[in-house]
Amino acid sequence: MTAKILDGKAIAEELRNSIKDEVERQVAQGNKRPGLAVIMVGEDPASQVYVRNKKLACEKAGFKDVSEVLPASTSQEEVLALIDKLNADDDVHGIIVQLPVPDHINPEEIIERIHPCKDVDGFHPYNVGRLATRMPQLMPCTPHGVMTMLAKTGIPLRGLNAVVVGASNIVGVPMMLELLNERATVTICHSATKDLAEQVGRADLVVVGVGIPNMVKGDWIKDGAIVIDVGINRMDDGKLCGDVEYDVAKEKASWITPVPGGVGPMTIATLLENTMKVAYQLDCKLK
Numbered sequence: 001m002t003a004k005i006l007d008g009k010a011i012a013e014e015l016r017n018s019i020k021d022e023v024e025r026q027v028a029q030g031n032k033r034p035g036l037a038v039i040m041v042g043e044d045p046a047s048q049v050y051v052r053n054k055k056l057a058c059e060k061a062g063f064k065d066v067s068e069v070l071p072a073s074t075s076q077e078e079v080l081a082l083i084d085k086l087n088a089d090d091d092v093h094g095i096i097v098q099l100p101v102p103d104h105i106n107p108e109e110i111i112e113r114i115h116p117c118k119d120v121d122g123f124h125p126y127n128v129g130r131l132a133t134r135m136p137q138l139m140p141c142t143p144h145g146v147m148t149m150l151a152k153t154g155i156p157l158r159g160l161n162a163v164v165v166g167a168s169n170i171v172g173v174p175m176m177l178e179l180l181n182e183r184a185t186v187t188i189c190h191s192a193t194k195d196l197a198e199q200v201g202r203a204d205l206v207v208v209g210v211g212i213p214n215m216v217k218g219d220w221i222k223d224g225a226i227v228i229d230v231g232i233n234r235m236d237d238g239k240l241c242g243d244v245e246y247d248v249a250k251e252k253a254s255w256i257t258p259v260p261g262g263v264g265p266m267t268i269a270t271l272l273e274n275t276m277k278v279a280y281q282l283d284c285k286l287k
């Protein structure tokens, strides 16, 4: 079997265009443009690319971009003070802090300072708790973007054996919760998992987000499985490569995401989707 490609670039473009249309409709009715603040501390080269792409996506969708790039020497207190200011600003609907942050910054304290109703990354313990108790509000962009892609396959998730490889707060854990909420039978694997090949080999759906190039071997994949590769690894030759051995896996899978052009673009489109939700839909019950 040769897999069909889940084209994240195309699905993300379709989503961004529908968001842009909705923004113009709302603005024509006298509502505000969604405002997004991306805070970046320091000069991590990969983060610079992602933040630039987020700003570009904001502009194209008709959002107000109020992003702030701060020097690596910025203190924890200065970042917290900026978040307090943005929390109080009615033109700002979404706030995120680009990760990773420099070593002297404590990301947990920063994430908890963002008002849960402006937490468009869905990383605040309030939003993680809502997802875990089946009352989702704002969901992390990468896993939620994967759910949008999975819907495009038309394959029902209910009852599927889903194996998530990687247990990070950004990808693996919220991915597990999203799939569980759709009634998949979910296994989550991590660095202490014994016999990863066996776990992956019985999966109808495998989602991999570990950041190790080609870590999941193509011949582990069960015939006809759906393979979602969240890894984006830059190789010595400058090329990007995923966490799954793509060329072999694509001969076994029914659907597969490429890298680049798979999950990555969905992360940014979903960030816009979350911000628009805050601007026009969310009825925030928290002070």
Ligand SMILES: Nc1nc2c(c(=O)[nH]1)N[C@@H](CN(C=O)c1ccc(C(=O)N[C@@H](CCC(=O)O)C(=O)O)cc1)CN2
Pocket: 049, 050, 096, 097, 098, 099, 100, 121, 141, 142, 170, 232, 240, 259, 260, 261, 262, 263, 264, 265, 266, 267, 268
């Ligand atoms: N605050 C956050 N920090 C980070 C997140 C996040 O969701 N919130 N996720 C990642 C980085 N990320 C978004 O921030 C991200 C990663 C990759 C892409 C993307 O479009 N990738 C392209 C390739 C781009 C390239 O040339 O490097 C692709 O896969 O096709 C978008 C966003 C960690 N930090």
Ligand SMILES: [Mg+2]
Pocket: 101, 102, 103, 104, 105, 106, 107
């Ligand atoms: Mg740190």
